[in-house]
Amino acid sequence: xxxxxxxxxxxxxxxxxxxxxxxxxxxxxxxxxxxxxxxxxxxxxxxxxxxxxxxxxxxxxxxxxxxxxxxxxxxxxxxxxxxxxxxxxxxxxxxxxxxxxxxxxxxxxxxxxxxxxxxxxxxxxxxxxxxxxxxxxxxxxxxxxxxxxxxxxxxxxxxxxxxxxxxxxxxxxxxxxxxxxxxxxxxxxxxxxxxxxxxxxxxxxxxxxxxxxxxxxxxxxxxxxxxxxxxxxxxxxxxxxxxxxxxxxxxxxxxxxxxxxxxxxxxxxxxxxxxxxxxxxxxxxxxxxxxxxxxxxxxxxxxxxxxxxxxxxxxxxxxxxxxxxxxxxxxxxxxxxxxxxxxxxxxxxxxxxxxxxxxxxxxxxxxxxxxxxxxxxxxxxxxxxxxxxxxxxxxxxxxxxxxxxxxxxxxxxxxxxxxxxxxxxxxxxxxxxxxxxxxxxxxxxxxxxxxxxxxxxxxxxxxxxxxxxxxxxxx
Numbered sequence: 001x002x003x004x005x006x007x008x009x010x011x012x013x014x015x016x017x018x019x020x021x022x023x024x025x026x027x028x029x030x031x032x033x034x035x036x037x038x039x040x041x042x043x044x045x046x047x048x049x050x051x052x053x054x055x056x057x058x059x060x061x062x063x064x065x066x067x068x069x070x071x072x073x074x075x076x077x078x079x080x081x082x083x084x085x086x087x088x089x090x091x092x093x094x095x096x097x098x099x100x101x102x103x104x105x106x107x108x109x110x111x112x113x114x115x116x117x118x119x120x121x122x123x124x125x126x127x128x129x130x131x132x133x134x135x136x137x138x139x140x141x142x143x144x145x146x147x148x149x150x151x152x153x154x155x156x157x158x159x160x161x162x163x164x165x166x167x168x169x170x171x172x173x174x175x176x177x178x179x180x181x182x183x184x185x186x187x188x189x190x191x192x193x194x195x196x197x198x199x200x201x202x203x204x205x206x207x208x209x210x211x212x213x214x215x216x217x218x219x220x221x222x223x224x225x226x227x228x229x230x231x232x233x234x235x236x237x238x239x240x241x242x243x244x245x246x247x248x249x250x251x252x253x254x255x256x257x258x259x260x261x262x263x264x265x266x267x268x269x270x271x272x273x274x275x276x277x278x279x280x281x282x283x284x285x286x287x288x289x290x291x292x293x294x295x296x297x298x299x300x301x302x303x304x305x306x307x308x309x310x311x312x313x314x315x316x317x318x319x320x321x322x323x324x325x326x327x328x329x330x331x332x333x334x335x336x337x338x339x340x341x342x343x344x345x346x347x348x349x350x351x352x353x354x355x356x357x358x359x360x361x362x363x364x365x366x367x368x369x370x371x372x373x374x375x376x377x378x379x380x381x382x383x384x385x386x387x388x389x390x391x392x393x394x395x396x397x398x399x400x401x402x403x404x405x406x407x408x409x410x411x412x413x414x415x416x417x418x419x420x421x422x423x424x425x426x427x428x429x430x431x432x433x434x435x436x437x438x439x440x441x442x443x444x445x446x447x448x449x450x451x452x453x454x455x456x457x458x459x460x461x462x463x464x465x466x467x468x469x470x471x472x473x474x475x
Contacts, residue, residue, distance in 0.1 A: 005059060018062040025070060030095050034452070037429030038085050039078035047076060078432065083452040084461060087426075087434035089238065089266055089295050092450040096359045097299045097352040109348035114334035115327060117348065121335050124350035130357065131291070131305060134272045135264075136284045142311030144337045145349040148304035149265025152290030154187040155306045155314070155341050157230065159288065160259040161191055162317040164229040173221050174230035175199045177209035177244060179237040181263060207242035207393060207438075209233065214252070230259040235280055235289075236267020239436050239445070241376075241399030243267065246282030254285075262286040265304070267397045269296040273366045275373055279397065296369055296398070296449060299352045306341070314340040372398040372449030379446050379458045386466060392443040401436065401443040404469045415442035421468040431461040 010018065029036075050072045080091040110116040111124060124145060132141050146152050157174075165172045172193065176184060178200040188198045199221075201213040218228050231253050233244040246262065253260035262268065262283060268291035270276030271283060283289065287309045294303040308314055319339040321329065328336055338344040357365070376395035380402075383389050388406040393399075404418045419442050422435050434445050444465070448458060 003059075010062065014062060018066065021063055021066055025066065026095070026098060029074075030098075033079060033081060034083050036079055036082060037075075038082045038432045039426060040076055040429060041078070041426075042076050050076075081450070082432075083450050083454065084431035084457050085450065086446040086448050086453075086461065087432045089447055090450050091294060091301055092298045092452070093294075093300045094298050094356055094360075096356045097303075100352040100355040101300050104348035104351045109351070110346070111348045111350070112338040112344050112346040113325075113328040113336040115330065115336075118334075120348045120351070121337060123348075123354050124337065125335060127350040127353045127357075128305070128307070130353070131293075132307065135268055135280075135289065135291070135307070136271060136277065137289075137307065138284065138309075141307050141309055143305060143307035143314070144340050145346075146304045146306055146341060146343075147302045148294065149181065149263065149290050149292045150183040150186060150304075151342060152265065152292070152304045152306040153181075153183050153261075153263055154190060155318075156261050156288035156290060156308060157184070157187045157232075158191055159308060159313045159317045160230045160261060161193075163313050164259055165227065170194060171225065171227045172229045173197050173199060173226045174232060175201060175214055175217055175228070176232035177201055177203050177207075177234060177237075177242075179203055179207050179239050179242055180232055180234055181238055181265065183265070184232055184263060203242070206396075207237065207240045209244040209249070211245065211248060211252070214249075218256070228256070228258060230261060233260065233262045233286070234267075235262050235264030235283060236270065236397040236399075238266060239399075239438065240393040240401060241267065241395075241397035241447075242393075243279050243397060246280065247285065248282070250282050250285030253287075259287045260285070261288045261290075263290050265290050265292040266295050269293060270369055270373075270397060272297070272362070273370045273373075276369060276397075293353050296372065297353065297356075297365060298368060298451065299356065302347075303349050303352055311340065318342070368451040369449075371451055371453075375448035375453050375455075375458060376400050376446070378455050379448055379462070382459055382462050386462070388466070388469070392438050392441065398449045399445065399447045401438060401445040403441060403443045406473065409473065411441070417469050417472045418442045418444055420472055421465050424468045425461070425464055428464070430464060431457075433461070433465075 081093050109120050111120040114121050128143055161169055199217050201217055202210050204210050221228055231249055233246050233249045235243055250260050268289055271280050289307045292304045293299040294301045318341055337346060376398045380391060380395040380400050383391055383402045389402050390405045392401040392403050405414050419435055422433050422444050426432050436443060436445050
């Protein structure tokens with residue numbers, strides 16, 4: 001394809017040929033992704049040599065471009081959907097969700113206004129109701145889909161600031177544990193709060209926000225003329241899976257007219273199963289919740305959601321009506337999601353969740369989440385069977401951490417071997433874990449929530465870590 005194509009169109013046959021080839025590529029990958037290396041991280045120089053080029057002036061055959069994607073891009077990424085990817089929070093996705101993404105992009109669905117995408121908007125409203133049901137939320141809640149937890153937290157905290165502080169927010173302060181995700185810090189920076197307006201408080205021995213520390217901090221701020229307005233609770237921290245005492249925090253905030261926001265980007269979706277609901281007691285009492293279906297509801301990326309007890313507050317925070325949008329103001333029952341968040345141009349994110357639940361059903365998702373709990377607990381059992389390793393944080397909400405700690409090895413050397421074992425496992429391509437620091441010690445962190453993860457795969461990964469650590473110990 002070298003001729004000039006100013007209409008940017010393929011022929012019917014060319015579209016079919018490319019479309020079928022893309023689907024075949026995806027089917028082959030999804031059917032056998034466990035055969036791939038989990039991760040490869042080449043140098044910038046290596047990738048620049050493969051990929052750097054001037055903008056093409058004439059076109060190429062679509063299948064040759066697809067082959068370049070398969071040969072030059074796919075092998076040089078981390079496969080976060082691999083059954084042996086245990087680092088950070090895996091992104092298992094699902095094939096139906098991927099096809100839904102293709103449909104949403106293929107029809108280029110606009111989901112910013114009712115006028116532009118009525119059925120897309122109504123579908124999003126339906127899926128929001130499903131998420132409310134999963135989380136056990138009262139009918140008053142509403143919200144919208146966003147790119148992920150970072151924007152979900154930003155959106156909710158913007159509404160909290162607007163509602164409780166108005167235009168004068170320089171003395172506003174909020175509170176969270178020292179395990180809270182950096183997305184909350186970033187939200188406060190974007191919202192223009194002075195440095196230090198977000199207080200990071202100590203945690204208890206289970207890495208949960210310490211209630212006494214919260215009371216002390218608020219009392220001190222009130223005495224200094226500050227204006228406490230919000231408490232952020234965690235429903236599954238990234239570090240350890242810890243869940244703050246949500247029920248207690250909700251009562252605490254209600255008694256003091258504080259906004260209670262829950263960052264459940266990782267863990268809130270676990271409410272779909274009985275075990276998750278028990279751990280998340282109090283979630284339904286939040287004023288706002290961030291959650292990411294692209295994490296523990298197994299959707300393709302950029303499927304985040306924010307839910308607010310009174311969604312009118314989102315509209316009051318974000319709605320701006322310029323003259324060129326006047327045609328979108330029509331019937332009172334119509335919903336324009338552009339009025340409830342940051343984006344005017346919005347893709348049809350809800351389609352992924354809608355189609356996945358239609359095809360698999362809620363029971364399948366519940367079983368898949370339960371599997372993640374079980375795999376983390378099995379990994380903990382596997383570690384406990386080994387004399388040279390200790391658990392740093394017990395399996396909680398699908399996450400555990402551990403470190404290499406054989407007797408007779410200095411703590412500094414234990415930390416060094418722990419970190420190096422993780423790095424070498426990653427370099428092998430066989431599996432990937434991540435590391436973090438807990439109570440001043442370096443630890444390996446595992447999040448084995450992929451529905452395709454197996455006990456055998458977990459044992460094999462821990463065996464590899466043990467072999468690497470022993471080799472490092474003898475040096």
